[in-house]
Amino acid sequence: xxxxxxxxxxxxxxxxxxxxxxxxxxxxxxxxxxxxxxxxxxxxxxxxxxxxxxxxxxxxxxxxxxxxxxxxxxxxxxxxxxxxxxxxxxxxxxxxxxxxxxxxxxxxxxxxxxxxxxxxxxxxxxxxxxxxxxxxxxxxxxxxxxxxxxxxxxxxxxxxxxxxxxxxxxxxxxxxxxxxxxxxxxxxxxxxxxxxxxxxxxxxxxxxxxxxxxxxxxxxxxxxxxxxxxxxxxxxxxxxxxxxxxxxxxxxxxxxxxxxxxxxxxxxxxxxxxxxxxxxxxxxxxxxxxxxxxxxxxxxx
Amino acid sequence: xxxxxxxxxxxxxxxxxxxxxxxxxxxxxxxxxxxxxxxxxxxxxxxxxxxxxxxxxxxxxxxxxxxxxxxxxxxxxxxxxxxxxxxxxxxxxxxxxxxxxxxxxxxxxxxxxxxxxxxxxxxxxxxxxxxxxxxxxxxxxxxxxxxxxxxxxxxxxxxxxxxxxxxxxxxxxxxxxxxxxxxxxxxxxxxxxxxxxxxxxxxxxxxxxxxxxxxxxxxxxxxxxxxxxxxxxxxxxxxxxxxxxxxxxxxxxxxxxxxxxxxxxxxxxxxxxxxxx
Ligand SMILES: Nc1ncnc2c1ncn2[C@@H]1O[C@H](COP(=O)(O)OP(=O)(O)OP(=O)(O)O)[C@@H](O)[C@H]1O
Ligand SMILES: [Mg+2]
Numbered sequence: 001x002x003x004x005x006x007x008x009x010x011x012x013x014x015x016x017x018x019x020x021x022x023x024x025x026x027x028x029x030x031x032x033x034x035x036x037x038x039x040x041x042x043x044x045x046x047x048x049x050x051x052x053x054x055x056x057x058x059x060x061x062x063x064x065x066x067x068x069x070x071x072x073x074x075x076x077x078x079x080x081x082x083x084x085x086x087x088x089x090x091x092x093x094x095x096x097x098x099x100x101x102x103x104x105x106x107x108x109x110x111x112x113x114x115x116x117x118x119x120x121x122x123x124x125x126x127x128x129x130x131x132x133x134x135x136x137x138x139x140x141x142x143x144x145x146x147x148x149x150x151x152x153x154x155x156x157x158x159x160x161x162x163x164x165x166x167x168x169x170x171x172x173x174x175x176x177x178x179x180x181x182x183x184x185x186x187x188x189x190x191x192x193x194x195x196x197x198x199x200x201x202x203x204x205x206x207x208x209x210x211x212x213x214x215x216x217x218x219x220x221x222x223x224x225x226x227x228x229x230x231x232x233x234x235x236x237x238x239x240x241x242x243x244x245x246x247x248x249x250x251x252x253x254x255x256x257x258x259x260x261x262x263x264x265x266x267x268x269x270x271x272x273x274x275x276x277x278x279x280x281x282x283x284x285x286x287x288x289x290x291x292x293x294x295x296x297x298x299x300x301x
Numbered sequence: 302x303x304x305x306x307x308x309x310x311x312x313x314x315x316x317x318x319x320x321x322x323x324x325x326x327x328x329x330x331x332x333x334x335x336x337x338x339x340x341x342x343x344x345x346x347x348x349x350x351x352x353x354x355x356x357x358x359x360x361x362x363x364x365x366x367x368x369x370x371x372x373x374x375x376x377x378x379x380x381x382x383x384x385x386x387x388x389x390x391x392x393x394x395x396x397x398x399x400x401x402x403x404x405x406x407x408x409x410x411x412x413x414x415x416x417x418x419x420x421x422x423x424x425x426x427x428x429x430x431x432x433x434x435x436x437x438x439x440x441x442x443x444x445x446x447x448x449x450x451x452x453x454x455x456x457x458x459x460x461x462x463x464x465x466x467x468x469x470x471x472x473x474x475x476x477x478x479x480x481x482x483x484x485x486x487x488x489x490x491x492x493x494x495x496x497x498x499x500x501x502x503x504x505x506x507x508x509x510x511x512x513x514x515x516x517x518x519x520x521x522x523x524x525x526x527x528x529x530x531x532x533x534x535x536x537x538x539x540x541x542x543x544x545x546x547x548x549x550x551x552x553x554x555x556x557x558x559x560x561x562x563x564x565x566x567x568x569x570x571x572x573x574x575x576x577x578x
Contacts (some may be wrong), residue, residue, distance in 0.1 A: 058481055076484040088478040092500045092576035101496070105486035138577035156486075 002067065003031030004192060005055075010064035012050050018187030024050055025219040028064070029274055030211060032160075037186060037193045039203040040221075041251065042213030043259060048196045049085075055194060056082045070161060078106050085165045085283060087149040089137040095148050096133040099123060102152045122155040123148070126181050137166035143174035147181070153156050154185055167202065176235060179205060187232065200251050204244065205235055211275060212254050215263035221275045222262055225250060228281040241283045250280060323358045328355040356547040364547045367556070379539060381531070383552065387559055389531040393449075393524075394517045394563075397456025401513065405464035406506065410494065411505025412465075413425075413472025413502070426466060434459030434520050438527055447526040455524045460513035471502030503574035510565040518560045 009027045016022035024047040032038050042048050053059040055066055057076040060288045066073040068080070089098045099119035107115070123133050126147035139147050144168060153161055166182075179202060186193060197203050203210050204227055212223040229241045238244055305313070356364075369526025372384025412418045434455045441451040475498050483493040533556055540548035 043420070056485060058484060076481075076487065078485075079488050080485070082345045082481075084478060084481070086478060088482050090479060090482065090497065091578050092574075093501075102486055105488060136576065 002070070004034040004036075004069060006067045007031070007051075007055070008065050008067065009060070009064070010051065010054065011062045012047060013189040015060045019263060023217050025213075025216065025221075026166045028219075028221050028267070030221050030224065032192060032194060034192055035190045037195070037206055038211060039195045039197055039207035039209075040211040040213060041197065041200065041203055041255065042219065043215050043255065044198075046213045046216040046219040046259075048213065049164055052082075052162050052194070055160070056080055056162050058082075078156060079159040081153035081156050081161045083146075083149050083153045083161070083163045083166045085168055087137070087145045089145055089148055089152075091137050094119070094134050094136055094244050095123065095128065095140065095144075098137065099152045099155055106156045116156060119151075122151040125154070125185055126151045126178075127284065141174075143170050143178060145180060146170060149183065150178070150185075154189065154191070157189070157191075159192065161191050161193045163193065165196050165198065168198065175199075175202070179235070182206065183233070192193055199253070200248060201235075203251070204229070204247060205233055205238060210251065212251070212259070214259045218263070220262065222258075223278050224275040225278045225280070228279065228283075245278060246280045246282055250278065327357045327359060330355060334411045350487075354546065356550060360547050361550050361554070364551045368548075368551060381536075383533075383536070383555060386531060386533045386536040386552075387555060390521050390525060391559070393453050393532065394456055395515070397453040398460045398514060398517050399455045400453075400541075401461040402464055402510065405461045406468050406511075409465045409468025409506075409509075410472050410498075413469040416473075419469060419473060421549065425556050426462065429464040430466070430518040435523055435527070438524065442528075450528065452521070452524045452528050452532075456517045456521060463512040463516065464506070464509040467512070468502065469504045471505025471509075472498055474505070475501040500574070502577075503526040504571065504576070507567065507571040507574055508547075511571060513564050514567055515560070518556075518563055522556060 007030050008030060009029055011026050011028075011126075012024040013021045014024060028051065040048055040051070044052075050059070054061050055073065057073050057080065087093075090101065093101060096116065096119055099122060100115050103110070103115045110118075120129075123129065126153070128144060128147055132140070132144065137148065140148070146169075150166065167178060170178065183206060185191075194204065204241065207227050210225045210227065211221050212225065214220050214222050225247065227247060228243050229238055229247075249268050368383045372382045375385060376384040378384065412422050437455055437458050438451060441454045442448065445451050445454060454533065479497050479501055480493065483497045521532065522534035522537065525532035526538045529535050529538070533552060537549055537552045537556075540546075
């Protein structure tokens, strides 16, 4: 049985500028289940945005394919909503119009008042109400713009929501607020989310599973780390969970050391090249303390 | 005085400069008044034949009052009110200009969308653009035959380039992110063109339209001097032939005022489509 979203042997090569070729990643394969929140972590330049653009259908891979819901991804679609890193709001439209823009595309048959009501609801969900929604993006703060962008994507109920470093440009406080809002909406909607980030704590707070990428070129999706912290999560409480630091240490280790060690190896070892599943759970009563070390290492699926 | 705003002070200064300028002008031309004091007899015999001289502002103001109180009178081919003459000029400018816009904007749109087209057309545009529009006049007169249509053609040819170039430039420069927003919302090419590319490029397109209308208004005066018959350019030339410099100065001022109004109109439109990023 194939997962909801299946990425199969994706290869991306770019011309390297000297007439040659540069392989960003090779044979990247992984799956995402319906309703899952998957975060991808990796160093700058390893190819995360490239993967996301391919998932969105905005770019074509050199080879390999993406299958969603049994259909191959060919070109962009309303079924895959994208929140771009730089918000990509249309600056000549008001906040409300930016959201209705998306809804009108999704539901051309709706009346104007239906569209506006729907948009207003979703803007309220991200905490934008009243006068603000009639302002242009240039008159909003960075955090508010990002919320509009999130509202626009969520309002369309895409089957898959793609977020490319959505909070990259925000200060820590605003980041926290919007992360909470994102979790809240996601909790209500059973939305499948695929998100890129640089922030380890953000990844642990949000994700069901974190994919770890090695450095490029020839980057690989090396591991899939399950976040064994129950939901609903809360930024102040999760740090007290016994698994939190174990998982965090694993991620820091990977990004700090192993992402380099594993980098640059053209793959032949495992043909399918599925990431290793890593499950770290110190609270699991079925595991005795002796097993913990091995659990910490890796469980191959 | 300290309570006046910046704009108020600037306006005050403008009025002051105007008054001082007019006074200096008036004072610099003392002899003209004498002409009016000649007797009927002297004028008829040509004794005091008014030597064409630059009129003082007072005379221009009287002339302006005179003309503007009845701008639309029509007393034969050589004697029409200033309103009628300006009307003819505006009609020609707008006709040529709108024809140019009708072609330049859609065409510029297509060129801007395709890098190949942009590069392929660029050399032609670069060669055709610097040609003085009046240089087309003989060719236009020969091919079109009609002087009226030739004047409109000259306006057409001079206003097409800034609109074409600015439209292509504006469309080519639309941020890829915005186009991607359209793509992820599955908008078709027509819908994308109207809901994303057009509003995104509108400020640049309007800049081109504003430059074009300015050039068209500059060129119409020269074109009408050549083709004759009607229009503000013809009027200036005709009054010069009549040695009526007061009318010449008055019509120069009118050309300036109309040009300013046309520009202000497009400035207003431009402000409406401009957005802050
Ligand atoms: N259009 C392109 N042409 C050539 N090379 C490209 C192109 N797009 C991306 N690359 C290269 O592919 C690699 C991966 O780029 P990508 O933008 O996917 O990185 P990333 O993981 O998203 O990095 P960051 O975290 O900094 O956003 C980089 O080395 C980049 O130089
Ligand atoms: Mg990126």
